[in-house]
Amino acid sequence: MPSHAPIQDHTPDPLQRERDHLSSSRSALRAMREDVEALDIRDVTGNWVNARILAGEIEVRIKALADLAHTPLFFGRLDYGHAPGVELTEGAEGESFYIGRRHVHDAEGDPMVVDWRAPVSQPFYRASRVEPMDVRLRRRFGYTGGELTAYEDEHLSDPAESDTTSKLLQTEIERPRVGPMRDIVATIQPEQDEIVRAGVTGTVCVQGAPGTGKTAVGLHRVAYLLYAHRERLARTGTLVIGPNASFLQYIEQVLPALGELQVKQATVDDLVAHVPLSGTDSAETARVKGDARMAEVLRRAVRSGIRMPTEPVMVIRGSRRWRVPAYELESIVSELADRDIRYGAAHDALPQRIAHAVLVQMERAGEAPDDRVQDAVARNAAVKAAVKACWPPVDPAKLVLRLLSDAEFLAASADGLLDADEQKAVLWEKPPRGLAAAKWSAADAVLIDEARDLVQRTASLGHVVLDEAQDLSPMQYRAVGRRCSTGSATVLGDIAQGTTPWATPSWSEALRHLGKPDARIEELTRGFRVPREVISYASRLLPEIAPDLAPATSVREAGGDFAVRSVAAADLDASVVAACRDALRHEGSIGLIAADPRIEALGDALTEAGLRYLAPGAETSASARLTLVPASLAKGLEYDYVVLDEPATIVASEPDRRTGLRRLYVALTRAVSGLFVLHAQPLPAALVD
Numbered sequence: 001m002p003s004h005a006p007i008q009d010h011t012p013d014p015l016q017r018e019r020d021h022l023s024s025s026r027s028a029l030r031a032m033r034e035d036v037e038a039l040d041i042r043d044v045t046g047n048w049v050n051a052r053i054l055a056g057e058i059e060v061r062i063k064a065l066a067d068l069a070h071t072p073l074f075f076g077r078l079d080y081g082h083a084p085g086v087e088l089t090e091g092a093e094g095e096s097f098y099i100g101r102r103h104v105h106d107a108e109g110d111p112m113v114v115d116w117r118a119p120v121s122q123p124f125y126r127a128s129r130v131e132p133m134d135v136r137l138r139r140r141f142g143y144t145g146g147e148l149t150a151y152e153d154e155h156l157s158d159p160a161e162s163d164t165t166s167k168l169l170q171t172e173i174e175r176p177r178v179g180p181m182r183d184i185v186a187t188i189q190p191e192q193d194e195i196v197r198a199g200v201t202g203t204v205c206v207q208g209a210p211g212t213g214k215t216a217v218g219l220h221r222v223a224y225l226l227y228a229h230r231e232r233l234a235r236t237g238t239l240v241i242g243p244n245a246s247f248l249q250y251i252e253q254v255l256p257a258l259g260e261l262q263v264k265q266a267t268v269d270d271l272v273a274h275v276p277l278s279g280t281d282s283a284e285t286a287r288v289k290g291d292a293r294m295a296e297v298l299r300r301a302v303r304s305g306i307r308m309p310t311e312p313v314m315v316i317r318g319s320r321r322w323r324v325p326a327y328e329l330e331s332i333v334s335e336l337a338d339r340d341i342r343y344g345a346a347h348d349a350l351p352q353r354i355a356h357a358v359l360v361q362m363e364r365a366g367e368a369p370d371d372r373v374q375d376a377v378a379r380n381a382a383v384k385a386a387v388k389a390c391w392p393p394v395d396p397a398k399l400v401l402r403l404l405s406d407a408e409f410l411a412a413s414a415d416g417l418l419d420a421d422e423q424k425a426v427l428w429e430k431p432p433r434g435l436a437a438a439k440w441s442a443a444d445a446v447l448i449d450e451a452r453d454l455v456q457r458t459a460s461l462g463h464v465v466l467d468e469a470q471d472l473s474p475m476q477y478r479a480v481g482r483r484c485s486t487g488s489a490t491v492l493g494d495i496a497q498g499t500t501p502w503a504t505p506s507w508s509e510a511l512r513h514l515g516k517p518d519a520r521i522e523e524l525t526r527g528f529r530v531p532r533e534v535i536s537y538a539s540r541l542l543p544e545i546a547p548d549l550a551p552a553t554s555v556r557e558a559g560g561d562f563a564v565r566s567v568a569a570a571d572l573d574a575s576v577v578a579a580c581r582d583a584l585r586h587e588g589s590i591g592l593i594a595a596d597p598r599i600e601a602l603g604d605a606l607t608e609a610g611l612r613y614l615a616p617g618a619e620t621s622a623s624a625r626l627t628l629v630p631a632s633l634a635k636g637l638e639y640d641y642v643v644l645d646e647p648a649t650i651v652a653s654e655p656d657r658r659t660g661l662r663r664l665y666v667a668l669t670r671a672v673s674g675l676f677v678l679h680a681q682p683l684p685a686a687l688v689d
């Protein structure tokens with residue numbers, strides 16, 4: 001429990017004064033909510049649509065204000081030496097600001113609590129003894145069960161005060177985890193804040209070891225950007241991309257807790273879900289289908305139907321015939337083919353271009369045709385036939401189907417790009433009869449998405465956060481990149497946690513495929529999750545899985561429980577169950593992580609032993625704290641105590657050894673307070689003492 005820190009304050013009971021401010025802020029918040037609830041929009045909305053939009057906005061606001069009632073309204077206070085914006089030399093009286101999740105004001109409109117994202121709050125996260133940023137006092141508040149019970153003060157410009165680590169911060173970091181991911185607004189660290197508040201126009205890429213707060217930073221960054229550029233981003237939209245549905249469930253409450261209810265969340269598969277998925281690819285096939293060269297193969301395939309006209313077009317209108325000669329048509333088609341516009345846009349422009357050529361002739365003949373005539377000519381059957389012959393419409397799914405079924409078509413499109421083996425890997429062994437019968441894989445859906453974009457430009461969002469980005473194929477980066485082509489992105493990941501055979505070898509390469517080669521690359525190395533001993537054990541794998549990366553440090557003071565035990569093969573399941581039972585004696589969540597093929601047997605063993613367990617993503621609670629986690633879904637998640645079953649099987653269940661060791665690295669780094677490794681088979685060499 002946080003202690004009540006000594007402070008210099010002239011009021012008789014400063015803690016009571018802060019509690020008073022808290023209760024006045026609560027009353028002010030209640031009044032704000034009542035004001036919104038009482039809004040009568042009948043007079044201000046001219047029509048039904050506006051009324052619906054406004055009513056929706058009001059509902060969102062009421063909900064945001066209501067949610068706020070359950071969290072401490074403020075977690076910090078800043079006393080400035082001078083009024084903000086006033087020259088330091090002017091000696092204006094400084095002001096106090098309470099920093100919280102949202103803005104709260106009193107009946108006069110004066111701020112009771114300032115939003116953590118406001119410029120005036122920034123020094124709460126950034127001010128230091130080296131650069132006090134005019135902060136006289138920084139106060140952090142501690143709460144117990146919703147009650148304000150403690151605070152800690154720093155007088156940043158007082159040379160006599162020594163630099164100590166914050167107990168409240170430490171308590172927050174060490175607090176046991178139950179339930180979904182929570183926000184970190186009260187304790188964002190300076191190096192994290194720099195990323196959170198980076199400008200909206202540039203893309204930022206963060207390489208960070210496990211538990212360094214990448215996901216937390218990405219989510220807080222969206223909340224910050226929505227605050228700083230609300231109008232622009234409300235128009236263009238924001239999106240958070242995560243690796244799978246259970247991860248998205250785990251993080252889904254962070255943004256609403258920060259008052260942001262409108263941010264979309266999706267996996268890459270969701271983004272490209274143009275066809276139902278029922279097929280799978282071998283690792284090699286998926287690698288080739290995900291290779292950036294496929295973009296050029298598809299480009300050629302889409303354009304393969306373009307033919308230079310050999311016949312003139314004859315348009316008959318009334319008693320007159322107009323002839324556009326083949327050479328003129330050819331120059332129209334080649335001009336469109338050379339232009340950097342989408343295939344579909346050119347297809348739509350072509351009839352108008354041909355009609356324009358007819359109109360020019362009409363004018364030369366003394367007629368005065370208007371736009372309606374041009375439109376009518378563009379719709380003329382002869383013009384339509386010519387367009388179909390030289391610029392046929394392309395259906396993206398059908399095109400990809402043909403590419404994967406027709407060896408000759410693939411060979412023509414992939415000439416000089418894919419070798420014979422690669423072409424063979426891409427081709428279906430048994431081509432389906434038609435679209436309905438196709439067993440599309442996840443990689444196929446990405447190809448269809450690329451083809452769609454070649455035909456018609458994909459709409460761009462204002463900002464995209466891409467988490468666990470290391471796992472994407474080049475073609476998947478392209479799919480994400482076109483969704484932020486005119487916006488910006490926050491790319492988060494860890495090369496050492498890349499567990500797809502096509503995981504990116506470097507961020508500069510990934511960013512190139514994303515279309516953001518100039519992105520700023522930052523590194524986070526201070527770990528907030530994993531205990532020191534555990535992170536140094538897991539880091540022994542780094543030389544083999546990511547030799548260029550330095551091991552993370554741990555800011556956790558609690559040493560953490562850590563044990564590696566060898567058991568007889570026949571006793572493994574029973575020992576794992578016993579370890580789970582032991583772990584359940586501790587507070588917080590328990591994750592039993594095992595190779596995917598082991599999940600069924602372990603599930604049976606737990607049930608037999610009477611231990612109830614959840615699937616990843618399902619919300620842990622005080623009564624259901626044990627989750628059985630297939631190693632393939634462990635990424636991004638965390639548990640207070642982790643029981644790790646048979647590392648050798650986790651390694652062996654992946655297509656290659658490096659991927660297997662990386663999967664193991666992910667599994668080893670999910671623990672917050674304790675890790676118990678149980679094995680019957682030998683451990684990977686790097687983990688043997």
Ligand SMILES: Nc1ncnc2c1ncn2[C@@H]1O[C@H](COP(=O)(O)OP(=O)(O)OP(=O)(O)O)[C@@H](O)[C@H]1O
Pocket residue numbers: 172173182183184187188189192208209210211212213214215216217494497528529635636637638669
């Ligand atoms: N400044 C902070 N204050 C308190 N807790 C923090 C802070 N930064 C991160 N954490 C906590 O550390 C844990 C790990 O954070 P997060 O999941 O964002 O890390 P990550 O880098 O995405 O990890 P991984 O690579 O394993 O996915 C979370 O519980 C998060 O709340």
